[in-house]
C-alpha cells in the first residue's frame with residue numbers, strides 16, 4: 330500500500346470545502362505505486378484520486394500540471410488535475426504538494442493484447458504530434474548525460490562482466506546519438522509502462538504518471554513502450570505485441586528512415602536506463618519498510634538488454 334503520509338480529519342475537511350465536496354467524504358489508501366502517497370477520495374457517488382508528492386518541492390509539478398491541462402484540452406485520454414472552486418490546482422496537504430485527479434475507469438493491462446498495444450502506440454504518436462504545440466520545455470532527467478553520471482555509482486554492485494556490459498552500452502548509446510544527431514524530439518511521457526495506462530476492455534481510458542514527462546527523443550519514448558509492453562511474462566519478448574505497438578504508432582506518425590535505423594539502439598538504451606534506475610532504487614535509495622515490496626527488479630532489465638543485443 331503506497332500511503333506514507335496520513336491526512337488528518339481537519340486537512341480533509343479543508344480540502345472538501347475547497348472543492349465543494351460533502352464533509353462526509355472519505356479517503357481510502359491505494360495499493361500500488363512506489364514514490365507517492367495515493368488515496369481514493371470518495372464523495373457520495375463520485376471517486377477521485379488524491380496524490381501527495383513525497384519528494385521535491387513541487388516546482389516540477391507545474392510542468393506536469395500545464396502539460397496535462399494542455400493535453401486534456403486537446404481531447405487526450407489523460408487524468409488531468411482538477412481545479413478547486415477558486416481555480417487552484419496545486420495544494421499543500423500535510424506539508425506535501427498535492428493534486429486531485431479524476432478517477433479513471435478500467436485496469437492496467439497486465440497481459441496486453443495486440444489491440445491494446447496498437448492503441449497505446451497510436452496514443453503515443455498522437456502525444457508526440459500534439460506536443461509540438463506545447464510551449465514549455467523540460468530537460469530529460471534520464472538522458473545520456475544521466476546515464477554517464479550515474480553509472481559509476483552502481484558499478485560496485487555488479488559482476489565484472491556486467492560492469493563491462495554497462496560501460497560498453499553507455500558508450501554505444503553516446504555513439505548512436507552522435508551518429509544520428511537530428512532525431513526528432515518533443516514532448517515525451519518517458520515512462521509509459523502498462524501500469525501507467527488504463528483500459529476498459531480494449532478501450533484506452535487514460536494514461537497517468539507524467540512525472541518523467543519532458544522534452545526528449547520521440548524514439549526514446551517509443552522504445553520504453555515497446556520494451557515494457559513486449560516483455561509481459563517470462564524472459565522472451567512477445568514480438569507480436571512489439572509489432573502492434575509499432576504499427577499503431579506508425580499509423581499516426583511513420584518513423585523516418587534515420588529513426589528506423591536507430592530504433593534497435595534505442596531499445597537497448599531504454600533497457601539500460603531501467604536497469605540503471607532500478608539498481609539505483611535498490612542499492613542507493615534504500616526503500617523504507619513500506620516500500621520494500623514494490624521495488625522493481627533490475628535484473629529483468631539487464632536480461633532485456635542482453636536479449637536486445639542479440640536481436
Ligand SMILES: Nc1ncnc2c1ncn2[C@@H]1O[C@H](COP(=O)(O)OP(=O)(O)OP(=O)(O)O)[C@@H](O)[C@H]1O
Nearest residue numbers: 359360361362363364365367378408430431432433
Ligand atoms: N487517475 C487514476 N484513476 C484510477 N486509479 C489511479 C489513478 N492514478 C493512480 N491510480 C492508481 O493508484 C495507484 C498508485 O498510483 P501510481 O502508480 O501513480 O503511484 P506513484 O507512487 O505516484 O507511482 P510510481 O509507481 O511511478 O512511483 C496505482 O494502483 C494506480 O493504478
Ligand SMILES: N[C@@H](CCO)C(=O)O
Nearest residue numbers: 520522603606607625
Ligand atoms: N516504470 C518504472 C518505475 C516508475 O518510474 C520501472 O518499472 O522501473
